[in-house]
């Protein structure tokens with residue numbers, strides 16, 4: 206592997222109030238790569254995603270995050286979005302009264318530019334994406350995440366990703382709560398968006414199924430706010446067999 | 461606009477003012493003589509002069525309301541109001557004949573353009589009088605009357621006499637008395653049986669002078685089985701002294717008729733907006749108030765519907781936005797007097813920067829009104845800790861067969877909701893505007909598209925500079 210990384214995280218620590226949650230994360234993602242992060246409930250996966258996206262509730266106490274040579278930590282969330290970071294939320298929020306179609310157009314305009322949100326190309330992509338994800342046209346006039354089923358919320362996150370075309374897509378448990386077809390479409394969506402491009406993805410998940418579809422370049426295990434183990438796709442199977450206790454033993458054994 | 465003017469106006473887009481070129485301007489203050497002078501100037505029939513004088517005495521004797529915002533009400537100085545000001549000697553049918561500076565004002569407000577595109581008729585009132593008025597010929601041929609109220613009185617005296625004060629008696633409240641005493645301008649509309657006016661008619665009210673009082677009077681009569689949509693807009697310059705807008709609107713929906721009355725009130729923050737709006741719905745008639753209050757210093761306005769005939773229906777959607785130093789005291793009153801009548805109320809308020817929004821609602825169902833349905837929903841959205849929202853709902857249901865539903869909610873914009881929108885490339889202000897416009901969407905979707913777009917832009921502007 207050569208060239209410079211798309212994203213480089215160095216010694217990232219973050220707290221909420223007085224509680225330190227991220228305790229020194231190091232991670233490098235190259236353009237075109239798909240990485241996966243796995244870990245127990247409460248290990249800090251969503252926190253990592255939120256801190257990368259710039260949630261104001263978390264205070265970064267140490268470390269750096271660099272996106273293509275730019276200091277991400279200096280930017281507000283919307284600037285990070287415009288710089289190319291996308292987060293598919295574990296729990297997307299609703300905005301009653303804001304129509305899906307309108308929201309998509311505005312978001313694409315905000316991130317990719319006014320021109321990209323106009324015209325037939327945008328409309329075609331939208332139509333295609335919705336067909337691929339099995340979303341009906343009537344979906345466009347619904348309100349953002351308002352009364353959506355769990356699966357609809359996840360599909361809508363992926364639809365946004367497809368249209369926004371981020372440089373780095375972070376998917377926080379997008380596969381949780383999706384049916385089998387849903388997982389496959391999400392995986393296909395990620396493949397289409399990343400493979401053979403200069404973009405990258407960071408997939409946070411508890412399950413192997415999605416990883417079998419996307420075949421990540423690297424898998425990282427997060428325990429108590431730190432990446433304690435990284436490996437290739439085979440790591441997912443080992444985790445499935447042996448569990449996180451095994452990781453803990455391995456790690457302490459190496460110390 | 462000069463820089464000084466611009467800084468005084470701030471974000472309020474309609475806050476400029478023209479030089480005052482009055483052709484007739486009354487001195488400040490109110491007396492029986494002022495009332496008689498207005499009537500004489502207008503060459504009115506004696507019965508109208510008499511009502512005005514009676515109303516004036518009632519106004520004098522009637523104490524201020526003891527609710528709403530008494531503190532702000534007490535600040536009104538009725539001696540420092542100009543009760544009549546005429547800037548143009550005629551109501552023109554052609555924009556080219558309207559005095560240039562006034563025409564420019566309405567151009568800037570986009571009225572002639574809107575007229576060409578999507579309206580059936582327009583009346584434009586500047587200070588006390590309508591300066592422009594027109595209606596599409598085909599409607600005139602169908603017998604639709606759309607005039608400014610003064611012309612209405614001159615040309616259709618019998619009709620005006622029959623209905624004037626029939627829905628809102630002058631003694632209804634202090635401000636309806638004031639309006640009846642000094643009214644000038646407003647619209648008079650009559651839609652004949654069975655005629656459907658497809659495109660809306662619009663009235664635009666502009667106050668230009670300082671310390672001005674605008675007291676328009678509107679009367680809309682929709683005859684059996686007819687329908688009309690009336691839209692009104694209003695703005696005023698930003699001054700450091702206060703102006704007073706006190707209108708009375710009376711709607712009469714005869715059997716099977718449908719009246720929709722939409723308002724986007726965007727007065728500058730120095731205007732007192734104290735308005736009485738009420739309609740009577742006869743058998744199977746529908747009255748809808750679509751009422752948006754964005755501007756003003758204090759608004760006290762409670763659009764009302766009296767469901768008088770069996771099967772009549774009332775629908776009110778009202779939204780209010782209260783920013784710094786503003787109090788929107790709004791609400792809805794519905795009286796179910798007949799059986800099988802239904803009403804639906806949706807009230808939404810947003811408060812920001814210490815603004816205050818109040819909902820004051822009253823629904824009554826009379827004992828002999830069987831099988832009525834009432835649905836009331838009140839939602840408030842607070843944008844910060846200093847802002848305030850109160851709800852004062854009253855229901856007096858004297859018939860046990862009535863089905864009444866009432867829901868109320870107060871919510872705050874959550875950090876997580878903002879973060880979600882910001883993660884899609886929208887700045888904090890833009891995100892707030894998306895949330896706020898979404899909150900108002902049930903209202904905006906009922907407006908003609910052009911108004912909806914304008915309202916969304918207005919709210920986006922209000923959200924600017926609000927962070928930090």
Ligand SMILES: Nc1ncnc2c1ncn2[C@@H]1O[C@H](COP(=O)(O)OP(=O)(O)OP(=O)(O)O)[C@@H](O)[C@H]1O
Nearest residue numbers: 221226244245246247248249250251252253262295
């Ligand atoms: N806003 C917050 N306030 C308090 N504690 C928080 C907050 N956000 C995260 N935490 C805590 O930080 C820890 C990590 O949470 P995080 O959501 O990152 O876990 P996760 O790895 O995504 O878990 P899961 O697999 O359940 O989604 C947890 O102990 C959680 O309670």
Ligand SMILES: [Mg+2]
Nearest residue numbers: 250251252295
């Ligand atoms: Mg999580």
